[in-house]
Amino acid sequence: MGWLISNDPNFGRKEQVAEILNSYKHNRYPYSTLVDHSQRGNTLYMVLHNPTRRPANGVEIDRRDQAIDLSALSFDLCGNYRFIAVYLLSGPKRGEEGGWGYKSMDESAGPGVNDCPERLLKQSQMDDRYDWRKGCREVRRLAKVRREWAKGLKAGDTVLYPAGLEIVDGKYVSKMRRITFLRDYSKTYFVGQGEKGVLRFRWDRVEFPEAVRAAA
Secondary structure (H helix, E strand, C coil), X not given: CCCEECCCCCCCHHHHHHHXXXXXXXXXXXXXXXXXXXXXXXXXXXXXXXXXXXXXXXXXXXXXXXXXXXXXXXXXXXXXXXXXXXXXXXXXXXXCCCCCEEEEEEHHHCCCCCCCCHHHHCCCCCCCCCCHHHHHHHHHHHHHHHHHHHCXXXXXXXXXEEEEEEEECCEEEEEEEEEEEEEECCCCEEEEEECCEXXXXXXXXXXXXXXXXXXC
């Protein structure tokens, strides 16, 4: 599904989120309903309940069809399950007209965002063959390892930080530069000395030592 953008310049992110949530809050059988949600910046995560059918291998089973013996079907084919929907939010760039909009998908599509809260992840009943939830948990685990490692940094220590891409053996890889750590700033940023002077840098982009990662 592509992006759906409002033409109303007064339609902001708050209004867009409210519209999405309300569209599921008032749904009735056989449509999906809202169970739980969390907004992380420009990403809206929702746990939805599908009360009627679940597609598998190109087949859709409708629980209202009394001719089907649902007890003989695997969970893959039965309805009445919970899954995570992901809505990417975007507003107009400077000089552009219009309001905010969204692009939606569910967890089976392998969304490119991975900061879904554990509270929502554990409510999903989608098949384990989808690796997205596992990826979210791994990103969160590594973030915790990075925070613990960062506590040991002292002013003057150097860290590796991405500086664009370069081609190595025919593949694009991140080109790294050395940043001198000066002080902590927040959970998101630290202050460091780089080629362009003293700036704020993101903790989540720091390449922490492989030995620390492997030992975690």
